[in-house]
Amino acid sequence: MGQVKGRVLENLVVVPHRPWRRFIYIVLTLLTMAAGVYTSYWYGISQGIGQEKVLYQQRQQLQIELLESIGREDELRQLVAVLENATFVDKESVDGVRQTNRELTDRIAQLEEDVSLYQGIMSPSVNAAGLTIQEVTLVKTASANRYRFKVMLTQVGNNSSYLRGFVGVTIVGVQGDTVTAYPLKDLSIDISDTEIKFRYRYFQDFTGELVLPENFTPDQLQVIAQSVGDKPARLEKAYIWSDLETGNNVGQ
Helix, strand or coil: CCCCCCCCCCCCCCCCCCHHHHHHHHHHHHHHHHHHHHHHHHHHHHHHHHHHHHHHHHHHHHHHHHHHHHHHHHHHHHHHHHHHHCCCCCHHHHHHHHHHHHHHHHHHHHHHHHHHHHHHHHCCCCCCCEEEEEEEEEEECCCCCEEEEEEEEEEECCCCCCEEEEEEEEEEEEECCEEEEEEHHHHCCCCCCCCEEEEECCEEEEEEEEECCCCEEEEEEEEEEEEECCCCEEEEEEEEHHHHHCCCCCCC
8 A cells, every 4th residue: 555645744732812911921021120120210319318318417426526626625725724824733734734635626627627528528619520539648657668548539519320430549759760650559458459440429438558669769649530421530630748648738
């Protein structure tokens, strides 16, 4: 008997045609995505409000402490005047009060600087806007050639969005007879990159310790900050090392 030639029929499954299911699936997917975006947006809003509230509270606390310190300073000045006119008080007691008064005066100066910083961030001047190198400080430690450093960046003006970018810090000086420049990461174990990334709404600081190489005399500390995004900005500042050591030239 001859074989019948032809295609082998495959088993077919008949399913109901329900185009509305695909439509519902697409709608549910879009609703889920929209809900995620909505949640992320309001989370960002709430985070921003929380940060602004913290900044306001910190500024208020600093102002209270500043007023209390100023009042205490006035009391100490009056006490010094009384002690100087009293014949029964020894010189050591007067010197002790004077030292306390000097320390309080230094504290008041620091408080005024901190209040000014917060005020500048929250209520900037008309001409101030965007990325700012707010503060650069150096403090010499007890160890030879070792310093504590701080670099603070701020965003003044519109704080509704985060500022992103990178900042580079370089120490320039003379080693032997050669002008030499060291990236901060080569001198500090606290910094791992030449270009230090930043992301903040109000301010961000970078702190740590650096150790100068042997036979190296520093001359300048250079800071280059670059923001990225819709309105990129680039700032370059050079600070005299000796001024930083004495506490001068730390701001803009």
